[in-house]
Amino acid sequence: MAGWAPALDPERSSCQVMGGQELPGVLVSALEGPRGVCEGHVADLQRHFTLITVKEFLEDRTQLGPKIQAIYIWGGKPAVDRMLLQSLPCLKVVASSGAGVDHLDLPLIASFGVKVVNTPLAVSSPTADLGMALLLAAARRVLEGHQLAISPDTQDFAVNWMGQDVAGATLGIVGMGTIGYKVAQRAKAFEMEVLYHNRHRRAVEEEAAVGATYCARLDDLLSRSDFLLVALSLTPQTRGLIGRRELRLMKPTAILINISRGLVVDQDALVEALQTGVIAAAALDVTFPEPLPRDHPLLKLKNIILTPHIGSATHQARRRMMESLVEGILASLSGLPVPNEVLA
Structure with missing residues (x-):
């Protein structure tokens, strides 16, 4: 996602909490395909969140950017860089599947006041x-x-x-x-x-x-x-x-x-x-x-x-990972103690 021009004012103080019954927006790589979230998890995720794909976000950053409060990383995607962080004024948490966080710039993410969670136990x-x-x-x-x-x-x-x-x-x-x-x-x-x-x-x-x-x-x-x-x-x-x-x-x-x-x-x-x-x-x-x-x-x-990086590739483990990420996102958005928080 390098090379984006920030579409929004990066000042987080301007962020408005979404009102009404609208579910919090969560940015995902895609809803299908080899780099998308697990298709069997989509319905569970949609019970808690409005899922916004990277493609949808790129097509309407001005409207969708303020709705995104979390990034859901599955298989290392989407990538999180400064340009993306500047484009999401209401972002509160980056939830990354798996145990490793070497694909994330933790100090950069923390500098935006955003938490990071992962799923080591799953x-x-x-x-x-x-x-x-x-x-x-x-x-x-x-x-x-x-x-x-x-x-x-x-x-x-x-x-x-x-x-x-x-x-x-x-x-x-x-x-x-x-x-x-x-x-x-x-x-x-x-x-x-x-x-x-x-x-x-x-x-x-x-x-x-x-x-x-x-x-x-x-x-x-x-x-x-x-x-x-x-x-x-x-x-x-x-x-x-x-x-x-x-x-x-x-x-x-x-x-x-x-x-x-x-x-x-x-x-x-x-x-x-x-x-x-x-x-x-x-x-x-x-x-x-x-x-x-x-x-x-x-x-x-x-x-x-x-083998093709399949350490966690079981149906049971991947479901535990999804459930752990949901728990971490919901806790962060509610201001509760965040399980599996990764500190910079």
Whole structure:
């Protein structure tokens, strides 16, 4: 939306609260299509809000701008920039689906007196489930096995075609937030030894509950892990955290799983590591960009599993996300304490 000319006076003091029975206006990317809100959620949203699409807003900014009190971000859209914020004098809250907020300029939004909410609790369990699914699939070479089983050229199954044990292996978790901790809970059930590296150490009781050992130095975790799972938020400090040096500290039999953000891992270094046997394999739910260009070298490797950023992609989780966003918007518009508020 860059390049808009502000259609309205940006002074928030001129904003009038909508009267009568009119539902508060909420800006959404679209009501259908691959970048729109979930079609199965539209009726629920319309019980609480008047949904205004970006296309409708662009066609009549003067009339619709003052009606929009919230922005509903689904799948990272619509983008929120200064021009848009200046065009919405009554905006009170930006409600963003998912846990990550790296697509939002939090200080900029806060400077307009606008709150931000997200849905970390709604996505934590399904994302942890996918992390374990990727770990298991990579360890047991599930996709390769599937291709072997269905190939028209297959005449018999090689008895020495093997993967790696999960039970008894060491899992290193980089980022022991809500999602990382849920991965540790699942790993315990698989009888894995769990190591973790985090900005802050968790309570001893929390460590004991999942049998996790804290590694103050990332290097120690890297050298000891059979599986390395990355579950970090993307920040300037975590961008490129797993690079060429870190990959070379890992075991040549190790497998990397990334369920955080693509930019946390140096993709060029990862391609090199996978091509040269520095590590055995990788399983990624996230890349940069998404999707990758169709000629990207990661797409040509056999020792990698790629999924299309589906950590929270279950019917149940997406409904919880929608309900959480509705709760956050309504609380903000009513002046009540806002659940899952993200501070700049």
